[in-house]
Amino acid sequence: MMKKVILLMCVLIASIGSNAQSKSTAFNAQNLQVKWDVLQNNYNGKPQFKSVLSFTNTDKQAMPANGWKVYFNFARQIVPESVEGPVKIEHLNGDFFCMSPNPNFHGLSTNATMRVAFVAGAWVVNFTDAPEGFYYVADNAPDVTVSIKNISQVPSTKPEQLQRTPADKVDVVTPQYVYKQNDQIQNIPESELSGIFPTPVNYKKGGQPFVLTAHTQVIADAAFTNESAYLKQQMANLFIGAAVHSKLTARQNISLQKKVGLGQEEYELQVNANHITIAASTGAGIFYGIQSLKSLLPAKAWQGKMQSIPIRAVIVKDKPRFGYRGLMLDVARNFQPKSQILKVIDLMSMYKLNTLHMHLNDDEGWRLEIPSLPELTSVGSKRGHTLTNTDHLQPSYGSGPDVNNNYGSGNYSKADFVEILRYANIRHITIIPEIESPGHARAAIKSMDARYKRLMKAGQQAEAERYLLHDLQDQSVYSSVQHWSDNVMDVAIPSTYNFLETLVDEIVNMYREAGAPLKTIHFGGDEVPAGVWAKSPSVQKLLAGSSDVKTTDDLWYYYFKKINQLLKSRNLYVSGWEEAGLRKVMVNGVKKQVPNTDFAQANFHLYVWNNVLGWGAEDLAYQLANAGYPVILSCVSNLYFDLSYQKNFYEPGQYWGGYVDVDKPFKFIPYNYLKNITENSMGVPVPASAWAKKEKLTETGKAHIVGIQGQLWSEEAKGVDRMEYLLLPKMLGLAERAWAKDPDWATELDSAKANTLYNTAWSTFCNTLGKKELVKLSYMHQGFQYRIPTAGVVIENGTVKANVQFPGMTIRYTTNQAEPIISSTMYTGPLTQKGTYKFRVFDDAGRGGRVVTVTN
Structure with a gap:
């Protein structure tokens, strides 16, 4: 018996030793290196490209010949049969792919490299196009x-x-190229620039400045208690550690006065040596007067190190051009934390933007807690490795396998959202929540599927089916623009409306708790792909029993009619992307979208983004406004901040709608935006005659342009730094166009004169940013990570010349191959030394932009 025990122990010990050795010698995929190389766009003369992924094994053990998969995200669709190499690549859903070995793969030994070439649709230009988020x-x-x-x-x-x-x-x-662009920008002394940005309606310089100190008092009319408290807090931030006295006095104070007869957001500001007065009829007007007062402060005041701050004497009368001045922030594709939302709200308030449109859900994430529907956040707000999407959603945009990743996962609790609403309300910013539907709704659909399975397991069938968002028997086949096959709500089933009604009621309650205004909810409404609902039994039943709904196209109007009824019963109106106001009709045998007159008088507010040159809808915003729809101009040509600043491999961002540098929002002409579209997204010049047959904005239509809004979609906004880089300084051009009156160059009919006027205005704007606004942003909220431009450099007759987009920033250079740092030699004039130069632009806080290299 003892011999058997000893023998058994020996076998066990040997087995343990064998397993330990196996584990210690197992292949570690962390030691794989992946490299992506673009071979050719327009491959074989088609809108496709060929690229290659190289996998190098630096581990001590060979990569196994089989029994593994590598998952990754890629925004382009790979042609499966084009894959070259001993692997296959399968598209799973959205931008999610799986690579696995085929029988020709015999393992990858140490230091060996496997090349996998493939063809994919469309094209690639910059580094953010690359496949990402690889895991084994x-x-x-x-x-x-x-x-x-x-x-x-x-x-x-x-x-x-x-x-x-x-x-x-x-x-x-x-x-x-950059040097040539910058060459038209004149260096303007700061003293000659307006003290207030965005540009006020009337601005007049005065005499001696007012000297602001920590002891300056604020006297306010009883109606402006909130604005007074805000101003005192802002002053406290300027004088760290010094209390602001509340004792009243007749001199050396700031007075917030009520004045009847001024418009809703209109204000008057007077600054002299002894007194500052801000007058308005509303709290909003007072608040914008305070922002103008802050704008008058020297840029370096925001460092919080000055004991006293001179404020130039001025007389200002001002009001906004548009009542709606918005920013759309997508927190669904990639999440931004509450602290960042509060920071953006402060940024918006400083530049007098008054509406934050929060895109709270999409295919890749649901971001707002709805207590009665916990799966929306327990499942829909998380991304990580999964093939079932039952506990969380699959990775997207390189978010990786871990559900605790920084930007793929995250949500706002109810308390978070109420805090955000209150914070915005104090700053006279309205937050418009968006429930993207019926398309772009995969996160919601999968969350409600998880709820269904949980309750069915508990035997509660009726409750399980209460909020389902698709017909379980639906066999429809489709693919969305982002390649999803299961992202559209079924608008024929009652449970979809149960879901939406519950959402609306919970959101309304959050606004009520926050004491914040809610007039509308944005219901999305764009990019529902062909093939949707075609094989839904619920849809077929609806079509068979309805005289109004005859085709799946009619479901669009059926859906928004019900949404309108839902919101109207709660004293809210519908907002949506432009497709919510369009109807599909046959024109000469071709299906086209035209304004749908059914909703034109129903107070549907439409956000029109599609003016992409060559797509045929360049004048769509004007068509809809002329048809009677309230329109918020959201045009991709000038107002999509996620689009790359310029064409360069190292410049992040998308470019499907063209490139949007700082000048694009600045040069946007709201009532005639076709005038400054001079080339298409491929850079092909377009003559003014191209717009002859396009619909012009009528005087009636002009009255329906509610305002303008910049969009920051978040596919590339991975983390707060990248988000701020894409947003700034572009947002400042939006602020100018939304607040200031139409500039002279926008209405000048003589093109040569208009060009001269524009160049002068552009120089002023660039100087204002470089010497004032970006300096402030370097210090406020511990600094914004705005994009610092690259230096412009040319070599002419053996002489190296450099310039910068924003006068006031510093150019530094090296000649020893090292990257320039803040202590490197400052560029002050042309250079003649032979060799290789590296140039870099620095802001006031010492932060540097991207390095450029030239050889003389």
Whole structure:
């Protein structure tokens, strides 16, 4: 018996030793290196490209010949049969792909490299186009993921890599190109710039300045208690550690006075040596007067180190051009924390934007807690490795396998959202919540599927089906613009409206608790793909029993009619993207979308983004406004802040709608935006005659332009720094166009005169940003990570010249191959030394932009 025990122990010990050795010698996928290289756009003369992924094994053990998968995200659709290499690549859903070995793969030994080439649709230009979020999963351990961190991109430099198609005329932005752009910008002394931004209606300089100190008192009319408290807090921030006295006095004070007869957001501001007066009829007017007072402060006052601050004497009468001045922030694709939302609200308030449109859900995430529907956040707000999407959603945009990632997962609790609403309300910013529907709704659909399964398991069928968002028997086949096959709510089933009604009521209650105004809820309404609902039994039943709904196209109007009834019964109106106000009709045998007169008088507010040149809807905003719809101009050509600043491999952002640099929002002409669309998204010049047959904005239509809004979609806004980089300084151009009156250059009919006027205004704007506004933003809220421009550099006759987009910023350079730092030599004039120069622009706080290199 003892011998058997000893023998058994020996076998067990040997087994343990064998397993330990196996574990210690197992392949570690963390030691894979992945490199992406673009080979050619317009591959085989088609709108597609070829690229290659190289996998190098730096681990001590060979990568197994089989039994593994590598998952990743990629925004382009890979052609499966084009894959070259011993693997197959399968599209799962959205931007999610799976790579696995085929029988020709025999493992990857140490230091060996496997090349996987493939063809995919469309084109690629910059580094943010690259596949991302790679992670490894062994078949025998499907719940164990290994993130692959060593991922790089080979910079594209050749025309065939950077030119999308032969029609692509957009220049790659070089130092020489930037120099030419900057050459028209004049250096204007700060003393000659307006003290207030955005530009006020009437501005007159006075005499001696007012000296602000920590002891300056604020006297306020009883109606402006909130604004008085806000101003005192702002002053306290300027004088760290010094209390603001509340004792009243007749001199050396700031007075907030009520004055009847001024408009809703109108104000008057007077500053002299002894007194500052802000007058308005409303709290909003007083608040904007306070923002103008803050604008008058020297930029470096925001460092909080000054004991006294001189404020120039002025007389100002001011009011906004548009009542709606908005920013749309997408927190669904990639999440932004509450602290960042509060920071953005402060930024908006400083530049007199008054509406934050929060895109709270999409296919990739649901971000607002709804207590009665907990799965929306317990499932829909999290992304991580999954093939079932039952506990959380799949990775998107490189968010990776871990549900605790920084930007793929996250949500606002009810308490968070109420706090955000209160914070915005104090700053006279209205928050419009968006429930994206019926498309772009995958996060909601999967969350309600999880709820259904939970309750069915508990035997509660009726309750389980109460909020389902799709017909379980639906066999419809479709693919959305972002390649989702299951992201559209079924608008024929009652449970969809149960869901939406519950959402609306809970959101209304949050606003009521916060004491914040709610007049509308944005219901999305864009990009529902063809094929949706075609094989839904619920839809077929509805079609068979309705005289109004005859085709699946009619479901669009059926849906928004019910949404209108839902909101109207709660004293709210409908907001949506432009498609909510369009109807599909046959024109000469071709299906087209035209304004739907059914909703034109129903107070549907439409946010019109589509003016992409060549798509045929360039004048759509004006068509809808002329038809009677209240329109918020949200045009992709000038107001999509997620679009890349310029064409360069190292410049992040998308570019499907063109490139949007700082000048695009600034030059936007709301009532005639076709005038400044001079080229299409491929950079092909467009003559003014191209707009001859497009619909012009009528005087009646002009009255229906409610305002303008910038959009920051978040596919590339991964983290707060990238978000701020994409947002700023573009947002400042939006602020100017939304608040200030139409500039002279926008209405001048003589093109030569208009161009001269524009160049003068552009120089003023660039100087204002470089010497005032961006300096402030370097210090406020611990600094905003705005984009610092690259230096413009040319070599002429052996002389190196450099310039910068924003006068006031500093250019520094090196000649020893090292990257310039804040202590490097400052550029002050032309250079003649031979060799290689590296130039870099620095802001007032010492933060540097991207380095450019030239050789003399």
